[in-house]
Structures are given as structure tokens and as C-alpha cells.
Amino acid sequence: MVTGRAKTATAPPLRSMAQVMECHDCGQLHEVPPLQDGMRARCSRCGSTLEHYRAISLSHAYAYTWAGAICFAMANFLPFIKLEISGRAQVASLVTGIKALYDQGLWELAGVVAITMLVAPGLQILARLIVLGGLRLRRPPRWLPLLYRGSTVVGRWAMIEVYMLGLLVAYVKLIDLARVDLGPAVFAVVGLMLVTVATGSLLDDETIWANFARKGVAPSPPEVDPKRPTALCEACGLVSNLPESNHGHGAACPRCSAPLHQRKPNSITKTWALVLTATILYIPANLFPIMTVISLGRGQPDTIISGVIELADAGMWPLAVLVFFASILVPVLKLLGLTTLLITTQRGTLWRLQDRTVLYRIIEFVGRWSMIDIFMISILVALVQLGEIATIEPGIGAIAFASVVIITMIASESFDPRLMWDALERRTGKKGP
Incomplete structure (x- = not known):
């Protein structure tokens, strides 16, 4: 590969060193010049963002993270939502829905909700507190980079913003049946969501790793020779030369020690297996009920599509469109889109490379947003447990649907879009746009 020059605006730089970067979407190497605070470096071939540089104050990010920790504690220990119907009341917390799913034998669904709403956000906040707090020390512990690597992986599965949409759908379904009061924990979750977004907008991976190097807990990036084989570290984003011995097999990132590969190993095979599995599971996810509403001894099962129709019949068209898009259209488009990417990549076609990258x-x-229905179910199951008056039970279709969402998310991560652009180099010899 040859190097190109990333597209940037001209302004007085705050970061003094130029850096070689590889586009994670098309594999093009770039020499990124010094950047000013807030500037973005974009790939000259496919337009992907190589880096969004932020000259952050670690103290500000640390304060935001503490605010997130406080909101997270409040969300877990304060009342979340209260339901009153026919003189009976039911109060639910964030943990109540997980426990209700587990008590009804759907431990798989309980595990998914627990990981995405409690475990992943909690671990991400804790890891950020330790990392940012550790960087304030004169001699930080040497395991901070490893902890930071882990926090970026865990953070991908934190779905607080999706949970809030699930709460909105559950609230709309309940307000016509009973009195629903939102507790202080709901506002704590909103605060946590806003603080998480603010913290994510402040943190820049390259700045964090530069601080690790400055504190002596991670080595400084080595110089890169573009004429030799290079690899992009999937863990920390560093571009480095592969060792000439053994053709680079068994190489490790010189900055974070993660395994290095020029392309994700067995990307096509793994993605095909996951896509086919998700396609098979999508059938029972739509045929079987995701929940059953039992009122006065009579049960009414609901599938995903019947839930959308119910919202539309109630006049909640915006919400019905939202649920239809997130729970029906998005999974189908993801499966069709991944299948298209796999077929065109295997055939080595050069058809609309930039559009396929987009x-x-x-x-x-969009993959995570399909979890709206799963979070809605966890809230409804926790609230509507009023014996003969009204009870909501989760259905087997919910497990299949949650599996589809999780598997398609993993499939999109296992696919390597750089393979599409490799065909351009093999067939035409072109390494530029």
C-alpha cells in the first residue's frame, strides 16, 4: 500500500507530531499531520474518520465520569417506576425486571438485559474512573493500558440510550390501562445517558494512549516504514510494521501487546456462519409470541408485528413507526446488507465500493437499537404482576429475537470491510481513490 495524505483543515496545531494511520474501513495508509483541537482527519479514499482529535482536560473527563457513577448508583438504588391499577400497586427497579425474567425461566434474556443495562455500563464507568484517576498519579500502575483496552470492549455493549426508548414504549402501552408514575431512578438514567455521551465526546483514544506513554506505562509509538508490511491494531488503533520473520505471524502490537493481523482472521467464514444463524433464528423470533398479556384469566399473546399494530391502532403512529423500524426493518436490512457485503466481497467485485463501505x-x-423490544419486555414483566387482575409473561420469541440482535452485532464486528478494497488493489493495481 502507498500512503496518502489525510484531508484536514489548516489551523495552528496543538498536537505537534505527525502520525501514520490506517483507515479501519478501507485499509488506506495516511500520514496524518499535526491536528488542532476539534479537528477531524478523514480518509482520502473512502471518507471514514481516521481521528477526531480532542485536546481534552483529563480533570474534566474525570469529573464527568464521577457524575456518571453517581447517576448509576442512584438509578440502581432508587425506585424506577410505579404502576397502580384497581387499587393495587407494583413498584419496579432496574433489577426487578431482570429478576422477573429469571424467575420465569428465561435466564438467557435476564442475562442479556443484565449485561447491557447493568454490568457493561457499570464496568465501563468503573474502568474510566480507575484509568483517569490513575493518570493523575505521578506513577500510575502499569496495568492501566490493559484496563483501558478492556473498557473499550465492554463499552460497546452498554445500551443505556436504547433502554430509555424501551421505557418509552412500555410507558405508552401502560398509560391507557393504569396509572404510571416515573420514579427518581428514571431521571438518574437520563442523567447517566447524557453524562455518558458527554464523556464519550471528550475522550480521544490517541490522547489517552499519549498520556500512557508520557507517564511511562506504555511505550511510545515506533516509526512506521510504509514500504514494509503494516498492520492496524484492533485494540488501540496503532499502525506498526509487521516483523519480517515468519511473515508477521504471532506478532503483537508494540504499544498494547494485542495480537496483530493485517486483516481479521477468517472474517468471511465467521460472518457467514453468524449471518446464517441469525437468519434461522429470525423466523421463530417473528412467529412465536414475545410476551403474553393475561387479564382476568384470559391471555393474549403478542408477537413483534402485533405489538406494532397495537400501537398504530391506539393512534401512537410515531412510536409504532419507531418500533417497526427498530424491531422489524433493521434486523432484515442488517441481514440483507451483510449478505450483500459478503457476496460482493467473495466475488471480488468493484461495484460501488464507497457505497458499500457506507x-x-x-x-x-444501528444494530443495538433493535433491543428496544427486549428492554420493553423486561420493564412490563417487572411491573405487571398483579395476579388475576393483570399479568404479563415473557414469550419464547423474545429469546430468539434477542439472539438475532446479539448475533448480528457480533457479525458486523467480525466482518472486515478492508477486504472489499483489497479487491481494487488485486484487480487494478490502484491503491488510491
């Missing part, structure tokens, strides 16, 4: 980015972004 399609991959969209698939990667």
Missing part, C-alpha cells in the same frame, strides 16, 4: 458503517451503528 452500508457497513450504517449496519454497525
